Amino acid sequence: MTDTPRPGLTGSSLDRADHLREDPDAIAALRGDLRSRLLVLDGLDPMLTDDFTLQWGSLADAPAGADLALLGFLDGKPRFVALGEAPSGFGRSARMMQALDLLPYEEASTFAAARSLVDWHNRHSFCAQCGSTTEIIRAGWARQCPSCSAQHFPRTDPVVIMLAEHDGRVLLGRQSRFPPRFYSALAGFVEVGESVEEAVARELKEEAGLTVSNVRYVASQPWPFPSSLMIACVAAARDDAVTLDTNELEAAMWCSRAEVASALADDPDAPFRAPNHYAIAHTLLRWWVDQHVGAFA
């Protein structure tokens, strides 16, 4: 088996400095520190430097009265992001997708943390337990209700994304909203009361009618739309008879290693267009192509 691959949106050298989040004096000192940097966002999109890295400004650039969250330290400098931008985090703008294409993975990883955090605050100003307006605590990493005292933490939603393998081929699917020719690995949210392995089996049964065994973990990645933890797996399918859930998928097809390799190489004659390099579906397909034939199923 080859080494664990490195997916996009990972590798940030951000030191999150968790121990400072509970220390208001330390946070106040960092907010007065001229070395502190503020992540430059336009809405929820990053702005890039000439070198296609994240753009940082000084804390004075923050909108008047904006709360700041401490992202942590990078290159020894305190890093903040302003809370309170308005747009919803579900959508992905064209320039956002361009940024993910251009940014080094470690930069995209830092951005992912900031985007998910800002967006979570935007959509969680009220206490889910009692309906009161909540207050920001822990240097931007939680909210607390002044009425019922409930604490609320940013959501991280685990999602399984997986290849079912049978007889040297893997199943790929497409949703109707995908660009033309685009196929990817099947995916779905992990529900309460199930393991990663059980979620993989359930989703492949629901979406494609497949019965699988031998579910194996491959890699993981944060995905800030709005705040998923992508968990990539492979599983052995009992047979290749697919029953498609047409509410979820428009089409599905089994592809060989040669076919997947040609798609990853952007070959115009490939049977499909592959996921973008920074998506873990790409990492998963690349990993599968690099396996010895029969290593898994």
Next chain:
Amino acid sequence: MTDTPRPGLTGSSLDRADHLREDPDAIAALRGDLRSRLLVLDGLDPMLTDDFTLQWGSLADAPAGADLALLGFLDGKPRFVALGEAPSGFGRSARMMQALDLLPYEEASTFAAARSLVDWHNRHSFCAQCGSTTEIIRAGWARQCPSCSAQHFPRTDPVVIMLAEHDGRVLLGRQSRFPPRFYSALAGFVEVGESVEEAVARELKEEAGLTVSNVRYVASQPWPFPSSLMIACVAAARDDAVTLDTNELEAAMWCSRAEVASALADDPDAPFRAPNHYAIAHTLLRWWVDQHVGAFA
């Protein structure tokens, strides 16, 4: 490497019947079906049969006016749970812990789904986006806000739980709230913007001052207190010099395979008391003991 182990609280044969959740007519028919069963809970605790399995009643046993969530199908019978019980899901009663000790894993797994779902509704009656009272939709698997239309889904919080390994020993820690002599694997929530592997490295650095590499996934488990997805890993520590975060841990120690094996065997001379059999920390330690020496670090 040995096969993927089977942790506690997994293996339910519940068919969640996701496609029915959006079909109010089908749900209404199931609610009128005499074969439908209601999970018996006292607060958030399960009640057991003579055979130490989950106790099920008829839908007529539900409190008057209670909403019912469709858990799915077991043994061909529709299975529901009543929503609206009051207590908070963070605590664990003594009889709850006894139930987890007694229940077969597949029964505990079904219960875990029900408990997390009921508890999530208890603590999420209001819209986090606008503060309005929300309504139950999708047969109990989501809530929707009548004011701003936001949909809210049950939380599943990924948690990494891990063994740092160095020179044939693994690091175990204890919190001050643990019972006497009890040690377990270190653990922490995955934050937005990080992968499983990065969360493992961050937590081991924060809690024990360790620098690790070669993080490997071992197994996963749902943990319904209130709704975690436990992701068990091992990692290779650069050295064994521990700097303890005393806010998180009261003590930590490196243990050999022989020491861990004696604790798992409940040997009174073992250097610590091991986690309960149904906790994934137990699975992880058992798995590690069964590895060939040097397979990992």
